[in-house]
Amino acid sequence: MDDSKYIGCMVGLAVGDALGYPAEFRRRVQLIKEIGPAGIDDFIALKDPRFTRPFFMGSPDHPPGTYTDDTQMTIAVAEGLLAAGDGDLHHLAVHIGQRFVEWSRASTNNRAPGSTCMEGCANLAAGVAWREAGVPTSKGCGSAMRVAPIGLFYDDLDRIAEVARASSLLTHGHPAALEGAAAAALLVYLARRGATPDEMFSEIDQRCSPRCTEFSSVWRKLPDLISQPAEAVLAEGGLGESWVAEEAVASAMYCFWRNPDDFERAVCTAINTDGDSDTIGTITGSIAGARLGAESIPLRWRQGVEDSEYLHQLGARLWNARIEGA
Numbered sequence: 001m002d003d004s005k006y007i008g009c010m011v012g013l014a015v016g017d018a019l020g021y022p023a024e025f026r027r028r029v030q031l032i033k034e035i036g037p038a039g040i041d042d043f044i045a046l047k048d049p050r051f052t053r054p055f056f057m058g059s060p061d062h063p064p065g066t067y068t069d070d071t072q073m074t075i076a077v078a079e080g081l082l083a084a085g086d087g088d089l090h091h092l093a094v095h096i097g098q099r100f101v102e103w104s105r106a107s108t109n110n111r112a113p114g115s116t117c118m119e120g121c122a123n124l125a126a127g128v129a130w131r132e133a134g135v136p137t138s139k140g141c142g143s144a145m146r147v148a149p150i151g152l153f154y155d156d157l158d159r160i161a162e163v164a165r166a167s168s169l170l171t172h173g174h175p176a177a178l179e180g181a182a183a184a185a186l187l188v189y190l191a192r193r194g195a196t197p198d199e200m201f202s203e204i205d206q207r208c209s210p211r212c213t214e215f216s217s218v219w220r221k222l223p224d225l226i227s228q229p230a231e232a233v234l235a236e237g238g239l240g241e242s243w244v245a246e247e248a249v250a251s252a253m254y255c256f257w258r259n260p261d262d263f264e265r266a267v268c269t270a271i272n273t274d275g276d277s278d279t280i281g282t283i284t285g286s287i288a289g290a291r292l293g294a295e296s297i298p299l300r301w302r303q304g305v306e307d308s309e310y311l312h313q314l315g316a317r318l319w320n321a322r323i324e325g326a
């Protein structure tokens with residue numbers, strides 16, 4: 001199928017997100033001790049009874065396969081792009097911003113949304129211009145986690161980076177957040193076009209590292225860490241715990257680079273970490289799914305993830321509406 005990589009990206013990111021949701025805020029050693037030697041390797045409930053410490057006491061339980069705000073905001077970006085079409089940057093940002101505000105007010109926004117994202121949405125709702133709505137000092141991973149549709153929608157690297165950076169400004173204004181968003185969207189494009197991990201690393205380094213030293217300082221660690229085990233790399237002392245954009249994108253690239261032809265291993269590496277497991281899983285799933293296609297995702301995950309049919313349809317809609325040669 002021509003749209004397989006688009007469907008693979010959209011379903012894959014939701015799968016990575018849903019797998020990582022119960023792991024967020026938990027330590028790797030806890031996951032291995034309480035879930036099993038492999039950690040989480042399938043969908044489980046948010047408050048799985050094997051966990052001794054239910055960190056999400058203020059949130060309702062969610063069944064296996066439930067995704068988080070990462071996928072919810074990604075859907076908002078996708079629907080915004082589809083509504084705006086091949087419009088100018090302002091037109092695109094306004095449409096995406098409207099969907100962010102709708103998401104922020106929805107009853108389903110009960111999955112530990114990021115405070116910066118919520119602040120940006122409140123600013124947008126109050127009428128603040130999209131270029132000024134984001135928190136200027138925030139480099140959290142909230143804008144990098146949601147940009148995969150931009151890497152699907154356009155075929156021009158400059159346009160992808162421009163739109164991704166603009167989408168970050170809606171909530172996150174720090175240069176590292178902008179470059180994290182640009183990198184995450186570019187990685188999806190490069191993956192679906194069949195670039196090798198080495199080529200992907202170099203392209204991001206050339207386009208994003210010169211614009212932000214905080215991004216480059218983490219990104220350029222990757223070649224020396226690829227041979228190291230995940231428990232050392234996806235932690236403090238390695239690439240970090242991924243609460244900030246540059247760490248999240250670099251960590252996802254590490255997981256993909258180690259397993260470029262194995263969707264399941266890539267996302268399971270991503271989620272069994274000390275840090276922001278659902279976001280690493282989301283970005284890793286988007287890259288691996290875009291490279292390998294929908295068929296690479298285990299059937300139990302493709303069918304078991306929340307809103308599976310809608311996500312399949314959304315990927316196909318992005319394929320049909322893509323802007324070629326922009």
